[in-house]
Amino acid sequence: xxxxxxxxxxxxxxxxxxxxxxxxxxxxxxxxxxxxxxxxxxxxxxxxxxxxxxxxxxxxxxxxxxxxxxxxxxxxxxxxxxxxxxxxxxxxxxxxxxxxxxxxxxxxxxxxxxxxxxxxxxxxxxxxxxxxxxxxxxxxxxxxxxxxxxxxxxxxxxxxxxxxxxxxxxxxxxxxxxxxxxxxxxxxxxxxxxxxxxxxxxxxxxxxxxxxxxxxxxxxxxxxxxxxxxxxxxxxxxxxxxxxxxxxxxxxxxxxxxxxxxxxxxxxxxxxxxxxxxxxxxxxxxxxxxxxxxxxxxxxxxxxxxxxxxxxxxxxxxxxxxxxxxxxxxxxxxxxxxxxxxxxxxxxxxxxxxxxxxxxxxxxxxxxxxxxxxxxxxxxxxxxxxxxxxxxxxxxxxxxxxxxxxxxxxxxxxxxxxxxxxxxxxxxxxxxxxxxxx
Amino acid sequence: xxxxxxxxxxxxxxxxxxxxxxxxxxxxxxxxxxxxxxxxxxxxxxxxxxxxxxxxxxxxxxxxxxxxxxxxxxxxxxxxxxxxxxxxxxxxxxxxxxxxxxxxxxxxxxxxxxxxxxxxxxxxxxxxxxxxxxxxxxxxxxxxxxxxxxxxxxxxxxxxxxxxxxxxxxxxxxxxxxxxxxxxxxxxxxxxxxxxxxxxxxxxxxxxxxxxxxxxxxxxxxxxxxxxxxxxxxxxxxxxxxxxxxxxxxxxxxxxxxxxxxxxxxxxxxxxxxxxxxxxxxxxxxxxxxxxxxxxxxxxxxxxxxxxxxxxxxxxxxxxxxxxxxxxxxxxxxxxxxxxxxxxxxxxxxxxxxxxxxxxxxxxxxxxxxxxxxxxxxxxxxxxxxxxxxxxxxxxxxxxxxxxxxxxxxxxxxxxxxxxxxxxxxxxxxxxxxxxxx
Numbered sequence: 070x071x072x073x074x075x076x077x078x079x080x081x082x083x084x085x086x087x088x089x090x091x092x093x094x095x096x097x098x099x100x101x102x103x104x105x106x107x108x109x110x111x112x113x114x115x116x117x118x119x120x121x122x123x124x125x126x127x128x129x130x131x132x133x134x135x136x137x138x139x140x141x142x143x144x145x146x147x148x149x150x151x152x153x154x155x156x157x158x159x160x161x162x163x164x165x166x167x168x169x170x171x172x173x174x175x176x177x178x179x180x181x182x183x184x185x186x187x188x189x190x191x192x193x194x195x196x197x198x199x200x201x202x203x204x205x206x207x208x209x210x211x212x213x214x215x216x217x218x219x220x221x222x223x224x225x226x227x228x229x230x231x232x233x234x235x236x237x238x239x240x241x242x243x244x245x246x247x248x249x250x251x252x253x254x255x256x257x258x259x260x261x262x263x264x265x266x267x268x269x270x271x272x273x274x275x276x277x278x279x280x281x282x283x284x285x286x287x288x289x290x291x292x293x294x295x296x297x298x299x300x301x302x303x304x305x306x307x308x309x310x311x312x313x314x315x316x317x318x319x320x321x322x323x324x325x326x327x328x329x330x331x332x333x334x335x336x337x338x339x340x341x342x343x344x345x346x347x348x349x350x351x352x353x354x355x356x357x358x359x360x361x362x363x364x365x366x367x368x369x370x371x372x373x374x375x376x377x378x379x380x381x382x383x384x385x386x387x388x389x390x391x392x393x394x395x396x397x398x399x400x401x402x403x404x405x406x407x408x409x410x411x412x413x414x415x416x417x418x419x420x421x422x423x424x425x426x427x428x429x430x431x432x433x434x435x436x437x438x439x440x441x442x443x444x445x446x447x448x449x450x451x452x453x454x455x456x457x458x459x460x461x462x463x464x465x466x467x468x469x470x471x472x473x474x475x476x477x478x479x480x481x482x483x484x485x486x487x488x489x490x491x492x493x494x495x496x497x498x499x500x501x502x503x504x505x506x507x
Numbered sequence: 508x509x510x511x512x513x514x515x516x517x518x519x520x521x522x523x524x525x526x527x528x529x530x531x532x533x534x535x536x537x538x539x540x541x542x543x544x545x546x547x548x549x550x551x552x553x554x555x556x557x558x559x560x561x562x563x564x565x566x567x568x569x570x571x572x573x574x575x576x577x578x579x580x581x582x583x584x585x586x587x588x589x590x591x592x593x594x595x596x597x598x599x600x601x602x603x604x605x606x607x608x609x610x611x612x613x614x615x616x617x618x619x620x621x622x623x624x625x626x627x628x629x630x631x632x633x634x635x636x637x638x639x640x641x642x643x644x645x646x647x648x649x650x651x652x653x654x655x656x657x658x659x660x661x662x663x664x665x666x667x668x669x670x671x672x673x674x675x676x677x678x679x680x681x682x683x684x685x686x687x688x689x690x691x692x693x694x695x696x697x698x699x700x701x702x703x704x705x706x707x708x709x710x711x712x713x714x715x716x717x718x719x720x721x722x723x724x725x726x727x728x729x730x731x732x733x734x735x736x737x738x739x740x741x742x743x744x745x746x747x748x749x750x751x752x753x754x755x756x757x758x759x760x761x762x763x764x765x766x767x768x769x770x771x772x773x774x775x776x777x778x779x780x781x782x783x784x785x786x787x788x789x790x791x792x793x794x795x796x797x798x799x800x801x802x803x804x805x806x807x808x809x810x811x812x813x814x815x816x817x818x819x820x821x822x823x824x825x826x827x828x829x830x831x832x833x834x835x836x837x838x839x840x841x842x843x844x845x846x847x848x849x850x851x852x853x854x855x856x857x858x859x860x861x862x863x864x865x866x867x868x869x870x871x872x873x874x875x876x877x878x879x880x881x882x883x884x885x886x887x888x889x890x891x892x893x894x895x896x897x898x899x900x901x902x903x904x905x906x907x908x909x910x911x912x913x914x915x916x917x918x919x920x921x922x923x924x925x926x927x928x929x930x931x932x933x934x935x936x937x938x939x940x941x942x943x944x945x
Contacts, residue, residue: 074560076600076819078553079584084597086604087548087611094539094549101532106877108854108884110525111532115516115630116554116616117574117586122512136555138576141620146517148555159522162514166524168903170887173525178554182579192553200887207866207887214870218877322864329867330874381514416546426760428645429767432652436768439544439656446546449608449638449645465606 081183081191088467091413093194096223096404097176097397099411100196103219104174107211109198112173114155116180120147122158125380134181148180152197152394160201160388161381169202169388176397190398199392201377206319209353209373210326212391216357216369217336219395224409228363230340231323231355233316234372237287237344240310244283246276254344257288261366283309288342299324302339316352323353351375353391362403369395416444417469418504419462423453423476431474434482434497441501445472463487469507472500519621519629526905529851531632534661534842535614535835537849538634541657542612545649547636550611552593554618558585560596563818572619586618590635590832598639598826599819607640607826614835628836637830639815644757647791647811648764650829654795654807655774657833662847666801668778669761669793671754672810675725675782678748682721684714692782695726699804721747726780737762740777754790761791789813791829800841807833854882855907856942857900861891865912872912872920872935879939883910901925907945910938 078084085093101111120137124147137147149155152175160167176196183189198215200208213229220227237254241247256271265285272281286293287309291302303324307317320339327337345354352373359368371393378388404410418438420431431447438445446468451459456473463471464487473483473492484493484500495503516522523531539549558575562585575585587593590613598605614634621627636653638646651667658665675692679685694709703723710719724731725747729740741762745755758777765775783792790811797806809831816826842848856876858869869885876883884906889897894911901909902925911921911930922931922938933941 073817073821074563074819076560076596076816077557078600079555079557079578079582082553082555084553084601085549085551086601087550090549090551093551098536105852105854106882107873108857108882110853111523111528112525113523113528113531115520115522117517117520117618117630119515119517122514125512133579136576136578138574140517140574141571144517158514162516163522163524168900172884180555192555203887205863205866205887207860207863207869207885210866211870211885211887218874325864326867326870329865330870378514379511381512383511414543415548416543419546422645425643425645426763427767428643428648429764431645432649432764432768435545436656444544444546446610447645447649449641449643449649462606 079191081185081189083190083192087415088413091415092410093397093401095411095414096401097194097196099222100219100395101174101176103215103222104198107172107215107218109172109174109215112156112159112175113177114149114152114159114175116148116178117146118149118155118158120145122381123147123149123154125154134183136180136182149177150181151179152177152195153392156197156199157378158381161378161385164378164382164385164388167202170200170208171202172198172200174198194397196395196397197392198394199390201388201390201392204389206322207326209319209391210323210330212371212393213323213327213337213355214330216355216393216395217331220357220359220369223400223404223411225404225407226360227336227369228338228358228360229336229355230338230343230358231353232339232341232343233320233353234344234350235352236306236310236314236316236320237341239314239316240287240306241284243309243311244280246280246284249275251348253284255346257284257342258344258346260288260342290341291339299339302341306339306341319353345370345372347372349374349376355393359403359407361407365399365403368399368403369393415467416446418443418445419459419466419468419471420445420447421456421459421471421473422448422451423456423474425450425452427474430478434472434474437497438501438504441505443501443504460485460487470504517629519623519627521628521630525853526851529853530848531835531839533849533852534839535632535634537660538657538833539612539614541653541660542636545610545653545656547610547612547653550594550597550613551615552587552590552597552613554586554616555584556587556593556596558583560819561585561587561592563592572621574618574620587615588619589617590615590633591830594635594637595816596819599816599823602816602820602823602826605640608638608646609640610636610638612636632835634833634835635830636832637828639826639828639830642827644760645764647757647829648761648768650809650831651761651765651775651793652768654793654831654833655769658795658797658807661838661842661849663842663845664798665774665807666776666796666798667774667793668776668781668796669791670777670779670781671758671791672782672788673754673790674744674748674752674758675779677752677754678725678744679722681747681749682718684718684722687713689786691722693784695722695780696782696784698726698780728779729777737777740779744777744779757791783808783810785810787812787814793831797841797845799845803837803841806837806841807831853905854884856881856883857897857904857906857909858883858885859894859897859909859911860886860889861894861912861914863888863890868916869912872910875935876939876942879943881939881942898923898925908942 260268290305291297350372354372356367357369373391376387435445471485573585698706728743729735788810792810794805795807811829814825873883909923
């Protein structure tokens, strides 16, 4: 006879307790500040949309994973499974209200009924950022630089491997395999996951043994020859793809930008084996790896696309763009294993309750700290006889200081340093200074 | 033969364009900073939960409004319709991991299939904050002070009307109507909405004419006698409820705290007609009104409850608490009509593109501004011949400045003030200073 409901969360969903949520919010704020410093603006879209909009041409994995249902008005609705499709719909709908080139970011939750056995979550946070309405190489570069800057601001050194799908397609045309582009690019994208032998097998089935070899030569152009420098790699790719083209020129232009902007450090590597699995990319594509933790794979990928909102637009010019996405969960996992999770900006000080009658005065005291930029909580229970109990409580909460107020408003206060287990008698102003200094 | 999907959003759902979303995020950040300054910690819970958990004992309005469906694993799931029920479930589930008293805030979206004709949204954001695990009057007061401080930080003067449900119930006991408490409190809660006549009618049906009159006398104790001061009002309420009680003492204690902490300004008013509609409140209850815009009703309400997690707990002591909730949408609407929406902290500066070959250098220049705390975007298209076009673009985006780089890296730059329509020739350092000063 259970007269209570067993508390539980759905498989693949998570509660975030204070410590974890504080980290998530602080991290997300840091990334957001970086987006803003580049002049990117935030947008938001509904969690729930018409299913036909989210599914688009539909089919495949998406259809299997999406949370879809009929609402009370019998509408066929679904939870968004990424931020890209809603952005395409958003752009088509608000085209006249937006100023192009439009630089936006979007941080939000998405939902997928993933197989949780693969360690995937069914609710997770994405941070997307794009520049749309510009086909310029300068826009490509800005996205690459933004990735580098955002991750550096978190203390992470990264390597961004980039390529140009158009140049890859030029090469496929050159060897007469252009019509197999989608399959070939997908097969190459899986190289790191399935290994060289499996990839050769797939490519051979697709294009024959000789062409498979040519494709393998092309995608290893940065590893097989000379120093593997950008110049050598691009020269080889250009040659294999039938000579100079707008696509090879764009890669050269990007290299020039990288050199001018950041002195061409080792962040950016031209890698012809980067292709990205998604079909809609048409230009530059890239993946980002942590130098200290390359094995977790790309933590921020993206590329250039020709026609963002085409599926939702009538009689309109295509809107091209370039964008990328950071998976917050993977990023946090990475920072955690590197011991680089940022220290929380949370509260470090509590005012002890010596006499519950004086709690109003304690709040007035706390306001002095808060107004000086020092977060401060106030204990709502306790008395002066059992201060140790209040120290223990504050320590359990991860605080650093407890301030014990005097008997009268203008008496000095006692500042307890929980880490050093030492007390100091100070004026309120001295206590504020002491804490701000640390 | 439509070969495109009509872009649209579900009724009651909204896209947020850059300007609106920037405001929402900045506002939410300000409120969040205030929560943190009081030592409150953030938590998060899933958007989707088991339906039986969200519906609890079920029934009524909730059941009609909730988005509920079967997921692909045939689980009966639903989108959260508030942040209170998930918090109760969260507290029961993580009881052993939390340190009490526990002060938490939770800012998140909730979903209700409301009737949109009443101007309601089906997706909206709530900001909840609670102190649980303390029955202290000091905790009650902290929540009241936090409401005042948070709204003051947004430039809003408020009046917080508070009452004590326990004292109201003492009064009902005194007149022999305690068993009708739920219905009476609900009827009184609707007073402002339905008017005095309708309320008298309902109360008469519930308790008879004489008792209805007594109830009306009680709830106007602050308006019918003398100055309506706190002391007079409390004395009258105490008398009508049969004499001094722990509940009347708590109100007196709160008044003492208000006096000690904020010099008893006019923020806090004891108002016996405040009862709140929700059944679970047992102690202090309150509503918050904007002094400049009282007619929009309470923008932040709440109260004390005896047993937060009881529905999800087996063999456990009750966890009491006190909490409140700000509706972000109503708050924004209010700020908007008062002309008090905070100015956006967005980007105000763009670097013009004079020569697309130099875009790498422009980014290096932009990094200098960004590193000095000045957000800066870089135009990815254009040339030096059509600078006016770039000025117009920047103005459309709401920027204040355009910086036109020199031909060579160390040349002076031209800073265009779009508002004043004036150019100045400056060094980069001078330009940074000029913008930071404004």
